[in-house]
Amino acid sequence: MGAPTLIDTLERLAPGTPMRVALDRIIQQGNGGLIVLGYDQSVARASxxxxxxxxxxxxSARLAELSKMDGGIVLDDTWGEILQANVHFTPDGSIPTDETGARHRTAQRLAYETGKPVVAVSEGRRVATLFYEGQKIELATPTEVAARVNQELQSLDRMRGRLDEAEARLTRLEVSGLATYRAAVTVIQRAEVVERLGELVESRTLTLGDEGRILTLQLNxxxxxxxxxxxxVLQDYVKPLRQGSIGRALERLAALNGTDLEDPVNLGRALRFPDLDEPAEPRGYRILSQVGRLPESxxxxxVRYFGSLSKLLHATEDQLxxxxxxxxxxxxQLRAFFDRLQAAAHDWEPVPD
Structure with missing residues (x-):
């Protein structure tokens, strides 16, 4: 049995599930707890x-009763059997942690060392926190989570609007022959920000279980x-375009921290783009993707025949x-589509970034 994904784990901790009922009982009892959701030799060594x-x-009742003891609890990988109770966990103290409380420091280190999901229940704050795959996720009440997710969806909606605006501007610049790498970077940057926030909202929404279905539809x-x-956009602007070059560009993009992602120059450098204000000649992949029922092949x-969007936009029907x-x-169909694009861009006045 492979290790569960973070999404799978969150779904099994959603409100109404047996494990979540157990965690809620522990909180209602006014107790704390440390629960390792899985077992192997790495857990044994740290116990x-x-x-x-x-x-x-x-x-749920049995786990809640065992949590009244001072030590932690260990379940098997299926969460179907309780293996140990009142355990003292001793993970590697050199593992870095940003937690201040002893229980949460232990949970974070234990999750890192064992690769197992670990839940810490705070008796003071009356909240359960999951540590898994390098992430820390508070399992707040459905009402609290829903309120937070609604706020984040509003932010995501605004960001998606900004992405759509940037893409529309890039289209006009490309059709007008005025495209620059800066305009391309702006679209890539906003798309990456939208996706990263989307991942955060998804992780919160999953903790709502069935109550989060409508929010999930909005998110999708x-x-x-x-x-x-x-x-x-990467297919249009990454040079040279070779096998694997888009995958490598996406990896470098994913590796950027929030600060570097906000800086267009750093983002452009990570993608191996030249000076951002240099004129750019897109290949035409993104524009062609807007043509209905056009097979990938x-x-x-x-794209291979014409080599650039500029030549493609001026191609006659016979050349096509x-x-x-x-x-x-x-x-x-293609010629009519290109004519509409050129007509829409004809009277457009570009505004500097």
Whole structure:
């Protein structure tokens, strides 16, 4: 059995699930607790004392009762059996932690050392916190989480609007022959910010269980197409475009911290772009993606044939027909689409970033 993902773990800790009911009972009792959700030799090495339980299946009431002891609790990987109770955990003290309370420091180090989900229940703050895969997620009440998620969705909606504006501006610049790497970086930057905030909101929404379904639908709507926009812009501007170059660019983008992501120069440098204000010649992947029912293979052939968006936009129907897989009908469709783009950009006055 493989290690559960963070999403799987959060779904199993959502309100109404047996484990969440147990955690809520511990909080209602006014107790604290430290619970390791999985077992292997790394957990055994970081444990001492306590006692082993035999054939003790997990129930919410049983876990809540065992939490009244001072030590921690260990479950098997399925969370179906309680293996140990009243355990003293001794993870590696050299593992860095930003937690101040002893229980939460232990939980963070234990999660890092063992790779298992670890839940710390604070009796003072009356909240359970999950430590897993390098993340710390508070399992707040559904009402608190829903309020926070609604606020974040509003922020995400504004950010998505800014992304759409940046993409529309890039389209006009490209069609007008005025595209720069700065305009491309702005779209990539805003797409990455939207995705990162979306991941945060998703992790919170999952803790709501069934109560978060409507919020999940809103989130999915806001994130729709964002990853594709980012990839298409990279396909247009990354040079040279070779096998694996887009994947490597995405890895460098993901590695940027928040400060570097906010700085267009640092972002451009990470993507190996030249000076941001240099004129740029896109290949045309993103524009062609807006053409309905255009197969990927045909899109690739069109880009390969013309080499640049500028040449593509000025291609005649006969030149388009020369591309394998286009044909007369598709050539007319493409030419009409390009004409509409050029007409829309004709009277547009570019505004500097």
């Amino acid at each position: 001492s004392g306590g006692f082993k339980l035999q054939n003790t299946s997990f129930t 709507d806001l994130l729709s197409g964002v990853d594709k926009i980012k990839r298409w 045909v899109k690739e052939d069109i 027909i020369d591309v394998e897989g286009v044909g007369e009908t598709r050539a007319r």
